[in-house]
Amino acid sequence: MNIKYFVILLFFGLCCGDPYFLNVTEYFRMPPLFELDNYEQCMASENGVFCVVAVDVITEPDNDVTNIITKYSANKLKRFNHSIIERGICVTRSCTRQNIKNLNMEDLKIVLSECLNETIYDEYKVKTKVSRINYCNNSKRQVDVDVDIGDWIFAIIILIIFFCITKLEQVYLKRAERSKIKKFSRLTQLY
Ligand SMILES: *[C@@H]1O[C@H](CO)[C@@H](O)[C@H](O)[C@H]1NC(C)=O
Numbered sequence: 001m002n003i004k005y006f007v008i009l010l011f012f013g014l015c016c017g018d019p020y021f022l023n024v025t026e027y028f029r030m031p032p033l034f035e036l037d038n039y040e041q042c043m044a045s046e047n048g049v050f051c052v053v054a055v056d057v058i059t060e061p062d063n064d065v066t067n068i069i070t071k072y073s074a075n076k077l078k079r080f081n082h083s084i085i086e087r088g089i090c091v092t093r094s095c096t097r098q099n100i101k102n103l104n105m106e107d108l109k110i111v112l113s114e115c116l117n118e119t120i121y122d123e124y125k126v127k128t129k130v131s132r133i134n135y136c137n138n139s140k141r142q143v144d145v146d147v148d149i150g151d152w153i154f155a156i157i158i159l160i161i162f163f164c165i166t167k168l169e170q171v172y173l174k175r176a177e178r179s180k181i182k183k184f185s186r187l188t189q190l191y
């Protein structure tokens with residue numbers, strides 16, 4: 001294709017191809033794509049827990065804001081999808097109504113979903129749902145890994161397998177050595 005037409009098309013695409021513009025007021029009715037609580041402050045407190053999560057805005061047909069989001073995000077080439085937002089939250093600060101002690105990841109996801117839905121709904125009147133927990137960190141020195149019975153069984157099985165492999169190897173080596181000696185003694189008998 002002639003480069004001239006390409007440039008003209010590209011220019012047209014960038015400037016005029018998009019009928020849906022938002023003025024500033026409208027734009028800020030959408031929840032921001034990213035928002036982070038203060039990480040250092042969170043980690044400074046004892047038992048601070050900080051999670052980074054991906055959140056889906058739930059589209060509702062009669063909700064002004066999700067209508068704006070859907071229309072605005074429809075232009076995939078030029079705009080982010082504003083129905084998918086990310087939040088870094090200091091759970092111990094921002095979700096004080098929820099109890100987050102001793103939760104596994106699935107339950108934590110539900111609790112974070114509830115907490116974020118509340119705060120985002122208060123401000124933007126849209127419902128949201130946590131789709132993924134990217135990671136969590138806490139201010140305790142040791143990393144909180146839930147070691148359950150499954151993990152122990154797995155570790156023990158691996159150990160047993162290693163033990164068997166070493167044993168088998170020893171047996172094979174011994175057998176190989178013995179047969180070598182036998183061959184050798186047969187050879188020496190010939191001469
Ligand atoms: C932004 O657009 C909306 C809808 O078109 C309109 O009601 C509102 O007055 C506009 N606000 C400004 C500041 O232009």
Ligand SMILES: *[C@@H]1O[C@H](CO)[C@@H](O)[C@H](O)[C@H]1NC(C)=O
Pocket residue numbers: 056073074075076081082083084
């Ligand atoms: C934006 O993301 C949502 C949720 O993943 C999806 O349902 C929707 O189709 C996406 N919109 C566009 C224009 O890609």
Ligand SMILES: *[C@@H]1O[C@H](CO)[C@@H](O)[C@H](O)[C@H]1NC(C)=O
Pocket residue numbers: 113114117118121127128129
């Ligand atoms: C989100 O919060 C709103 C308002 O409090 C509530 O009506 C809605 O059921 C909540 N949605 C979810 C999925 O928790």
Ligand SMILES: *[C@@H]1O[C@H](CO)[C@@H](O)[C@H](O)[C@H]1NC(C)=O
Pocket residue numbers: 043135137138139140
């Ligand atoms: C989690 O916190 C520890 C200590 O507070 C820090 O060393 C580590 O880099 C953090 N991990 C992430 C993924 O931020």
